[in-house]
Amino acid sequence: MDTVKLTINGIEVEAPAGSTIIQAANLAGIKIPSLCYLKDLNEIGACRICMVEVKGAKGLVASCVYPVNEGMEVWTNTQKVRDARKMTLELLLSNHRMECLTCRRSGTCELQDLAHDFGIDKVRFQTEKMEPQIEDSALHLVRDNSKCVLCRRCVAACAAQGVGVIGCNERGFQTEIGSPFGRGLVETACISCGQCIVNCPTGALTERDDTGKVWAALADETKHVVIATAPSVRAGLGECFGMPIGTNVEGKMVAAMRRMGFDGVFDVDTAADFTIIEEGTELLERIKNGGVLPLITSCSPGWIRYAEQYHPDFLPNISSCKSPQGMFGGLMKTYYAEKMGIDPKDMVVVSVMPCTAKKYEIKRPDMQGAPGYQDIDISITTRELGEMIKRSGLNFTALPDEAFDPIFGIASGAADIFGASGGVMEAALRTVSSILAGEENAPLEFHEVRGLESVKEATYELPGKTVRVAVVSGTKNAGALLDAVRAGEKEYDFIEVMCCPGGCINGGGQPYVPAEIKNFVDYRSLRAKALYDEDAGKELRKSHHNPIVQEVYAEYLGEWGGEKAHHILHTTYQAQPKYRL
């Protein structure tokens, strides 16, 4: 690799040719503060916080976009630089609705951190006082432009998903983030992925706060309240409590939820094992009976919403299986309710998801395993669970490790890895290959489908069938893959699609990772590793070996893919208009 030598603050640095000053500085252990910069996503030099002095350059330059050159002399910490950054911050704050004490992002706000770091102890410039500008038409999101700094990170994240329903409208002081023709998000082809939220540096974008409903349910003595967590939650939740990225906190998370007073503390991973049984059965049936192929996974509601609005011609390809969240809720209101002798109307089923689209998914019409009862009553994000644990006065890091309630708390390693892109595919391949080739001949690990590449392909020779698979994450990448399939350029039998880039570990409901970490640390791989490690450490690694799965089918559901299973564990899809005139 070509490199160039430069000096930063007098320190000699060797950096790859083509890198920017901020990247070279990071190599030298020098932190340059930034706000709008997100590596590979938003490199527009807009916010002017990362300004540095370059010898010979006219004025200060934006280090996030300025390329390094041989012999370049950079100064990142002169009085001139500090003054410029401080002035920029003061101007950013001049029309910011500063209500830090009552803002949900207090403590995780990147603007607040910068103001603190730069010692902004008063606001010298006062422009028009901003009133709240709430846009909360969608089920998953609340936008308040009075806290927006116009960094455009949300716009870039939305465009990178191939969605692009938000952007900058108007100009000058009137510029604001919004959707075409002043429409609310609910009237656009938003897919609810929440990548805008998780990339917002301030309190301008947050998920709809549903914790109040959970508290109310817990306080209602007539209700039987159960909670369950998706795979990725255990790989992210620790970050809310200052633990290193990639810490698996399953045990403490369970202990916390139990102490909060839930009547059942369950694992959505268990439901993920059911997903593999049903989806695997569906795949084998479609292969055997000449059904529509490629079969495409259906775990990710952001992806489902993307398909319904942007690629409705592929709806027949999508597995009719509910997501693990849906399967969990369906089984709670039927199997569990009957087993425990509880009327589903007296139950409140709460899911904790790394996802904001799940808030939308629970309201879908065909998500009622027990007719008349929504499968999941309340869906909260990993972040919201973190907030609830803090509010409960629990010392999270000091909690003991506890296990999920056994009635719905045993999961295979195959289910654990659902949270990482490629995980559902690998889990399905473990079961499908066991069925086709026999337990002994089936491999346990399918490394070809692991990793963060946006598209992964592999071909597996199984008795009687060559299975060509693809794994794709990020809806824009999925759209490109489907275009290739439609054009006949690519042929597959089975495709896994995850809405968020890298899979659920990077979901829109996961803890905020500040840009200064995101830009330089591979946080997605660290979170994924937590799940792959959990899988590798288990005896139980195939979904169909899960004793709960075996028991529920034997006692209650009957056949894999049978009528009752279909009724409780499957759903339907509807093409949706991209524009709502």
Add this chain to the structure above:
Amino acid sequence: MPNTKTVVPYSGTPEQEAQLKAVIAEYKDVPGGTMPVMQQAQEIFGYLPEEVQIMIAEGMGIPLEEVYGISTFYSLYNLNPKGRYKITVCLGTACYVKGSQAILDKIVARLGCPVGSISKDGKYSVDATRCVGACGLAPVMMVNDDVYGRMTPDQVDDVLAKYK
């Protein structure tokens, strides 16, 4: 703000739509082709309503928001059609210091449609404009090609009454 959705129903003809398709075909693969397409679409339809912007977005293969963002950034793109009576009030320096803002405010109040928009019946559109070159008559308002000089807010009703 002129970015509000127009109250007048879309009335594009198949001929106009065919014209726009031809323009899109010409510019689809041209870098930076969106703005010229929008400009010509405005020449074809007179303005850029949501329906037309969707045609442009789909045709160019870009999100509608991208088209809309451009259309609200540049003041020469209109989201609203012009009325049968196109009312403009000069906010150029001379007219402004002579109180033309009050004239404009009065018109907006009378017609109930904000600057840059059109009345529900499609009869009147209201715009603010820069110097019309009649500074000696300041403050000036125009209705189509008729110029009214040395206006006072009190005279607004009389002028509007001429255009029924």
